[in-house]
Amino acid sequence: MRKAIHNTLILLLLVTTTWTALTATALAGDISVRASLQPTGFAVDQSARLTITVSGTSSAGPEEPHGDGLQFFSQGQSTQMQWINGKSSSSVSFSYLVQAVSPGTHTIEPITINVGGKTYRTKAITCKVEPAAATPAPQSGRQGGKPARPPSSSRLRSGEADQIGFMHILPKMETVYAGELLPFTVKAYFRQGMRVTINSAPRLTNNNFILESLDKKPVQSEDIINGTPYSLLTWNGAVSAVKQGNFPLEVDMDVSLLVRSRRRPSSSMFGSPLFDDPFFDNFFSGYTQKDITLISEKQTIRIKDLPKKGKPIEFTGAIGSFSLAVKAQPTVVQAGDPITLKMIIQGSGNFGRVQAPVFTGNGNNWKAYPPSAGNLEQTEKATKKEFEQAIIPTRPTIRQIPPVIFAYYDPDSEKYISLHSDPIALSMKEVSAPVSKQVEPPTVQPQYSQQPEQPAKNVSGAALVPIHTRFGKGVDELQPLYQKLWFQLLIATALILLLTSLVLLRRKRRLAGNPELVEKKELTRKIETLLTQAQEAMQSRDSRSFLAISRQILQQRFGLIWQIEPQAICAADLERRLETGSPLVEIFKKTEHTMYTGEELSTNEMEHILQIVREEVR
Amino acid sequence: MNPFHLRFKPHILLSAILLLIFPISVAQAEKDTFMLGNQAYMHKDFTAAITYYQQTAATRGLSASLLYNMGNCYARLEKTGLTILAYEQALRLDHGNADIRSNLQTIRKKNGIYQQDKPWWQWLFDLLGTNQWLLLSGCSFFIFSCCLLLIAVLEKPGVGRIPKALAICALLTTLLTLPPLVYGYLHWQDAVVLTKTRLMISPFAEADPAGAIKEGQVAHPLKTYNDYILVTDFSGRKGWVPGKELGFLDDFEAALKKPGRSKK
Numbered sequence: 001m002r003k004a005i006h007n008t009l010i011l012l013l014l015v016t017t018t019w020t021a022l023t024a025t026a027l028a029g030d031i032s033v034r035a036s037l038q039p040t041g042f043a044v045d046q047s048a049r050l051t052i053t054v055s056g057t058s059s060a061g062p063e064e065p066h067g068d069g070l071q072f073f074s075q076g077q078s079t080q081m082q083w084i085n086g087k088s089s090s091s092v093s094f095s096y097l098v099q100a101v102s103p104g105t106h107t108i109e110p111i112t113i114n115v116g117g118k119t120y121r122t123k124a125i126t127c128k129v130e131p132a133a134a135t136p137a138p139q140s141g142r143q144g145g146k147p148a149r150p151p152s153s154s155r156l157r158s159g160e161a162d163q164i165g166f167m168h169i170l171p172k173m174e175t176v177y178a179g180e181l182l183p184f185t186v187k188a189y190f191r192q193g194m195r196v197t198i199n200s201a202p203r204l205t206n207n208n209f210i211l212e213s214l215d216k217k218p219v220q221s222e223d224i225i226n227g228t229p230y231s232l233l234t235w236n237g238a239v240s241a242v243k244q245g246n247f248p249l250e251v252d253m254d255v256s257l258l259v260r261s262r263r264r265p266s267s268s269m270f271g272s273p274l275f276d277d278p279f280f281d282n283f284f285s286g287y288t289q290k291d292i293t294l295i296s297e298k299q300t301i302r303i304k305d306l307p308k309k310g311k312p313i314e315f316t317g318a319i320g321s322f323s324l325a326v327k328a329q330p331t332v333v334q335a336g337d338p339i340t341l342k343m344i345i346q347g348s349g350n351f352g353r354v355q356a357p358v359f360t361g362n363g364n365n366w367k368a369y370p371p372s373a374g375n376l377e378q379t380e381k382a383t384k385k386e387f388e389q390a391i392i393p394t395r396p397t398i399r400q401i402p403p404v405i406f407a408y409y410d411p412d413s414e415k416y417i418s419l420h421s422d423p424i425a426l427s428m429k430e431v432s433a434p435v436s437k438q439v440e441p442p443t444v445q446p447q448y449s450q451q452p453e454q455p456a457k458n459v460s461g462a463a464l465v466p467i468h469t470r471f472g473k474g475v476d477e478l479q480p481l482y483q484k485l486w487f488q489l490l491i492a493t494a495l496i497l498l499l500t501s502l503v504l505l506r507r508k509r510r511l512a513g514n515p516e517l518v519e520k521k522e523l524t525r526k527i528e529t530l531l532t533q534a535q536e537a538m539q540s541r542d543s544r545s546f547l548a549i550s551r552q553i554l555q556q557r558f559g560l561i562w563q564i565e566p567q568a569i570c571a572a573d574l575e576r577r578l579e580t581g582s583p584l585v586e587i588f589k590k591t592e593h594t595m596y597t598g599e600e601l602s603t604n605e606m607e608h609i610l611q612i613v614r615e616e617v618r
Numbered sequence: 619m620n621p622f623h624l625r626f627k628p629h630i631l632l633s634a635i636l637l638l639i640f641p642i643s644v645a646q647a648e649k650d651t652f653m654l655g656n657q658a659y660m661h662k663d664f665t666a667a668i669t670y671y672q673q674t675a676a677t678r679g680l681s682a683s684l685l686y687n688m689g690n691c692y693a694r695l696e697k698t699g700l701t702i703l704a705y706e707q708a709l710r711l712d713h714g715n716a717d718i719r720s721n722l723q724t725i726r727k728k729n730g731i732y733q734q735d736k737p738w739w740q741w742l743f744d745l746l747g748t749n750q751w752l753l754l755s756g757c758s759f760f761i762f763s764c765c766l767l768l769i770a771v772l773e774k775p776g777v778g779r780i781p782k783a784l785a786i787c788a789l790l791t792t793l794l795t796l797p798p799l800v801y802g803y804l805h806w807q808d809a810v811v812l813t814k815t816r817l818m819i820s821p822f823a824e825a826d827p828a829g830a831i832k833e834g835q836v837a838h839p840l841k842t843y844n845d846y847i848l849v850t851d852f853s854g855r856k857g858w859v860p861g862k863e864l865g866f867l868d869d870f871e872a873a874l875k876k877p878g879r880s881k882k
Contacts, residue, residue: 504770
C-alpha cells in the first residue's frame, strides 16, 4: 500500500514538473531587443563593439547595421539558454566591430530584427568619433573597450582554472598580412565529471581581428593530460586582421557550471518519511548554477600591410591562392545579343574580399553590366566563388570575348598575381535589319523572366501594381479633344445641320400659319408647270394643246385673283372684268374658237400668245 | 510569253516582300525601347528604364501604359511629384484604368497626400474623363442636329415621333454633359508640385511664405507673373510658386522631365 502511494506520488510529480516546464517555456516568450555600443566614444583609428541582444528567443535574423560614415564587421553570434527555478529563458547576441571613416558624430540607425515572422527595431545609437590619437591608446594593443561582462561571472584564465578546465587558441601562423585569412584552432578542456553548459561559442576578446568563420558545432573528444581525463571541445575557424601592428589573439567563452550543493535535512515537521527519500535530493536544491567565462592565453600575431609597390589596378583585396576559370554562353550571337560570362574563382584565401574579375572589353565594342554579387560554395575539397556578368557585343565585327583579369596577393610568394583568362572565340551571325544602339539588357539572374513583376514592395513597404507589358495606342500630345480637327469638323457639321433644320422648321411653321400663301405658292408652282407644258406644245406645234394650256393658265391666274373657280371662268368674264382692248380677252376667245374650229396656229402666233401670258402671270 | 514579264516578275515580287518586311523591321526596332525599358525595370535599373521610356515617347509618342510605367519607375526612385504627374497624365489617356488609379492612390496614401472629400457631383464628373465627356456631348449634339433636320424635312406628321424622341434624348445628353466637361477643361491645365516647396504671398524670391505645399499635390494655376505662378490647392489656399517646381498635366515636356514652363 505504501509503495503504491509512493509510486503514485512520483508519477504525479513527474507530470506536474513536465507540465510546468512546458508552460514556462511557452510563457517565457517575451521578446525584447537591445543594441549597445561600447564605448560610445572612440578615435577614428580605433573601433567599438556593437552588441545586439535579442532576449526571449534563441534564433533571430538581424539586418546588417547601417550608419553614415561607419563600417560594420560581423564578429559572430552567441546564444544563451537558461533554466532556473522552472523558468526558461534564452537570448541571442550578435557582435559587430564598428569603425568610423571620419571624425564627428555618427548615428547607428535603428536595426531591424526578424523574430518568428515579427519585426523588432532597436533604438538609434549615437557615437562620437574623435580624430586619430585624440583618445588615450588603450593598453595591450587593444582597440576600443572591452565588451561588457556579466558582473556575476568569473573570468578564469588558462592556468588559473585547473579545478574546471582551460582553453587554448592555436593560430596556424604568427605573421599575416592585413586582410589575410589566419586559420586557428580553439581547444577547450573540461575536467570529466563536471556538469558544464556551454553558453556561447568562443569569441574574440578584442577588436583587432575580425572573425571570418568558426565551426558551428565543436568536435567532441577526450584527452588525458597529466593523468587527468578531460573532455575536449575543438573549434576550427579563421580570422583576419584589421590593420598593421602586433596584436594579441585571444578568445573567451561563457560557460555555466552546475555545482551540487548538499540539501539540509528536513525539519520533520510533518514527520513524513516521504521527503527523506534520496530521490528528491536531485530535484530540490540539489545543484546551483555558477556562470564563468573561460579565457584563453594570448597569442601575439604580427600583422603586415600589403606592399604598395606592384599593386595592380584590378586588385580589390583578395589574399590567398586562387585560380580563375571563365565560361561564356552563348558564343553564337549577333550584335546586340547578351552573353553571360561565368567567372569562377577557386582556391584558398579570404573569399570575403574576393570580388568579380574585371572585364577588359572597351566601351566602343562592348556594353557590360555590373556583375552579380558572387555565389560562395564551400565543400570539403575546395572553396569557390562564382560570378556572373552580362556583356553585349555592339559591333558585328567582333570575333572574340576579351579576357577578364583577377588580381590577388599571394602571401606565400609575397607578390601580386594577375590572372588573365583566355579570349573566347565568338561567332557573329549576320544581321539583316539595322542594329539599334540601344541594346537589350541581358538576363543575369537565371530566374529572371519576361513576365511582369510580382507586386514587390518599395522602400517604405507600399505595394505597386506591376508595369504594363504592352505599349498600347500612342498619341503625340496630351491635348483636349476640342483641339482635334476631326472633332471640330464633327461639331461644324452638326451646327450646319442644326441651322438648316431650324430654317426649314421656321419656313414650315410660317407656311402652316398662312393658307393663302400656301395656296398662292401652290398656284405659282402649277402655273410654272403649265407654262413649261405650253412651251413644249408650242415646240411640237400642237396648237390645240397649246391653246388649252394657255386657257388653263389664264383661268388659274384669274381664278385666284377673282376668287372664283378657275374652271368657271370664260371669255365673257374676262371681257367684263378686264379693261377694254386687253389682249388676254382676244387670246381667251381665240382659244375657245380654235377648240371648236380646230384651226391651227403658226409658231409665231403661239410665241406671241405665250409671251403675253407670261407677262400677265408675272 | 513576254520575256520581260518572265524576267522581272520575281524581282517585283521580291521588292514587294522587302517593302513589307522593312516597315515591320523598323517597327520592331522601335518597339525595342519600350521592351528595353520594361526589362531595365525588372532589372531594378529604374533610371535606365526611364531613359528607355523617354526614347520611346520621342519616337512613338505617349501612351497610358508608357506613362504608367514611368510612374512606377519614379515611384521606385521615390520621386513622388514626378510619379503623380505621370499617373495623372496616364489617366488622361486611359481614364478608367484600375492599375493607374490603384498605384496613384497607393502613392498618395504613402506620402500623406490627401485630397478633400469629393462632393457627390464630383464623383459623377469623375465617371468619365474630360475628353470622354466632350466626345459624348459632341456626338449627342450631332445626333440632335440630324434628328432635327429629319423632323424639318419630313412632311407626314405621324412619322416624326421617333426622331423627336431621339432629338430630345440627344439634347438632354448634350446639356447634361456640359457641366463635367466644362469643369474638366477648367482644370485641364492643373499642375503637380514636383518638389516640396512653399506658397509665397508675392511672386518674388524674398516674399514671405504663405504655407508649405507637399510634393505631389495637385495645384490649380490662376495667373502668371514672370517665373511665378499663382496657384490654389485643394483646400483653397493660394500662393505663388516658382514655375519650374510645377509639372503641368497637359505638358508633354513635363512627361519627359524637361524644364517646366510658365503657364500659357
